[in-house]
Amino acid sequence: MVDGENIFAQFKEHSVAEFFKKNQQMLGFSGKVRSLTTVVHEFVTNSIDACEEAGILPDIIVNLEELGEEHYRLTVQDNGPGIPKTHVGKALGQMLAGTKFHRYIQQRGQQGIGASGCCMFSYLTTGKPTKAASCYKGTKYELEVLIDFKSNKPLLNMLSESPTDQHGLTVTSEYKGVKHEQSNKGIFEYLRRTALANPHASITFMDPATGKISLPRSTETIPPKPFEIKPHPLGISPHDLLETSHHYSTEYRKLSSMLQNAFSRVSSGKVEELRRLVPDVDFDKNPAQLTWEDAEKVVKGFQQVKWIAPATDSLVPIGRAQIENSFRNIFSPELVIVTERSPKVYKGGIPFIVEAGIAYGGGIAAAGKQGEVMRFANKVPLLFDTSGCAITETVKNIDWNRYNLKNFDDEPIAVLVNLASVHIPYTGAGKQAVAAEEEVENEIRFAVMEAARGIQRYLSGKRKAHDIATRKKLVERYVEQLSSDLADLSGGKKEKIVKKLNEIIEDKYAKPGAEGDEDEVDDSTRDTKPETTDTGGDE
Numbered sequence: 440m441v442d443g444e445n446i447f448a449q450f451k452e453h454s455v456a457e458f459f460k461k462n463q464q465m466l467g468f469s470g471k472v473r474s475l476t477t478v479v480h481e482f483v484t485n486s487i488d489a490c491e492e493a494g495i496l497p498d499i500i501v502n503l504e505e506l507g508e509e510h511y512r513l514t515v516q517d518n519g520p521g522i523p524k525t526h527v528g529k530a531l532g533q534m535l536a537g538t539k540f541h542r543y544i545q546q547r548g549q550q551g552i553g554a555s556g557c558c559m560f561s562y563l564t565t566g567k568p569t570k571a572a573s574c575y576k577g578t579k580y581e582l583e584v585l586i587d588f589k590s591n592k593p594l595l596n597m598l599s600e601s602p603t604d605q606h607g608l609t610v611t612s613e614y615k616g617v618k619h620e621q622s623n624k625g626i627f628e629y630l631r632r633t634a635l636a637n638p639h640a641s642i643t644f645m646d647p648a649t650g651k652i653s654l655p656r657s658t659e660t661i662p663p664k665p666f667e668i669k670p671h672p673l674g675i676s677p678h679d680l681l682e683t684s685h686h687y688s689t690e691y692r693k694l695s696s697m698l699q700n701a702f703s704r705v706s707s708g709k710v711e712e713l714r715r716l717v718p719d720v721d722f723d724k725n726p727a728q729l730t731w732e733d734a735e736k737v738v739k740g741f742q743q744v745k746w747i748a749p750a751t752d753s754l755v756p757i758g759r760a761q762i763e764n765s766f767r768n769i770f771s772p773e774l775v776i777v778t779e780r781s782p783k784v785y786k787g788g789i790p791f792i793v794e795a796g797i798a799y800g801g802g803i804a805a806a807g808k809q810g811e812v813m814r815f816a817n818k819v820p821l822l823f824d825t826s827g828c829a830i831t832e833t834v835k836n837i838d839w840n841r842y843n844l845k846n847f848d849d850e851p852i853a854v855l856v857n858l859a860s861v862h863i864p865y866t867g868a869g870k871q872a873v874a875a876e877e878e879v880e881n882e883i884r885f886a887v888m889e890a891a892r893g894i895q896r897y898l899s900g901k902r903k904a905h906d907i908a909t910r911k912k913l914v915e916r917y918v919e920q921l922s923s924d925l926a927d928l929s930g931g932k933k934e935k936i937v938k939k940l941n942e943i944i945e946d947k948y949a950k951p952g953a954e955g956d957e958d959e960v961d962d963s964t965r966d967t968k969p970e971t972t973d974t975g976g977d978e
Contacts (some may be wrong), residue, residue, distance in 0.1 A: 468560050471509065471618035472625060473823055478513060478560065479626050481553035482610055483633060484819055486517035487640055489608070493520040496661055501630065502645040509616055516609040521575030530557050531571055531610070532593025559586050561612035567782060568596065569612040579603040615814035619647065624822050624926050630654060632820035635765045636857060637756050653802040657768045668861060669703040672741040672750035674788025678733040688727030695722040704747045716740040748784055754792045754859045757818055762796040762855065770853070773800030776893035782884045785878035795886035797852060797894055804851035815857040821871050826870035830856045833883040842895035856883055914944055
């Protein structure tokens, strides 16, 4: 007989820091090239977010120094607002601590793991702490940061504190067992795509192999600041409702008041409708008294109410003009077509928006881009986990032959897709692939197909122009002989006949007609479904 006491003798509690220490690959630290690019990704993402929240045009410097074989020192410096002294440790040395995880707002990061994960990875590969210099409100704090894995708490060593007129954060850390290379998975490609999706940012990369690389901003306009929104009832589970009720139990005396203030689109009229749909739940009791059974009934009631769609004006896409300008500045393509879909929701209550851009020919081919899918989530490049991403799968499954692109993988074409949302449905903590949510996949498909129609029209017109030029050249070959023969037969002057024949040819081939009209694709799958609206009249 097995002794249960012996089985549980090794029973221990572990912190989230210990979990990720043992499962580094979940944060993107797998593979030498990927690991180093992931570190740059996390720090640069935080820098741009901080600058935008403070209303500052980002100036970011990424300095990579090679210290030995597969050994690098990385310094990322920004001109953001800096981090207060009391928060530097938690921001860099504590998992799931930060300004993002608990907020319902469009942000590049959303878990509060990235920067602290990089500091952890640095210590695990070199045994050295991460150094940080935060210039915040006139004071510069320099310190070293480590993570206490057992307690998931930061360990700080304050180095200096001095007055300054600068602002921003500089983080320096070392890494071993990583690799820097010029590839589509490397640091430069990540930064180039970051500049493409964030044209208001100035990025400088000090590459140990090629020297200084500048990616200047192409616009001086800071994007509108996304604002925090409240959860929509259709995206709420019984546990969410129960947790929210207990959280607001001291602020609101009645469940009805809590619902109207904690969630979006819940009016007094909607509460009355819920009373009728769920008569055995007392909406006048204190939220703290809500039981699991009550929460289940209220959530079922949510599903029966016709709600106004959640607010979508909180979403900030890259923008049509910005994508076009960025493509032209970085790649100088022959043609750029950009489309932006109207906002939608997935899982019933999470707003999102999809924009797509297709760049064709010109500098795309010179940059070595062939059938390339450039994936972004809240303007952040996704370089890894390509095959497991809904963006890649959706783009690849489009019938490109219908758009005069017979072999997508061999064409000089780059397809950009950006998904903006208050909550990106990532497949893992590494935040490199988007999950296959049906509503999201449909919007990606419609956006790319809409842009592809523009490419199709252009290629059809280009092909027709080539055909016309070929026919015209063929006819022009006979002008000289025909004019001589006509002059002999009629007794007229050859020069006048040549001129007249050339006029006839020019008139014949001057107007090729509407470009690509008969080749236009009729996408019967084009989405025309309107947004869900409430006609109850009580909002």
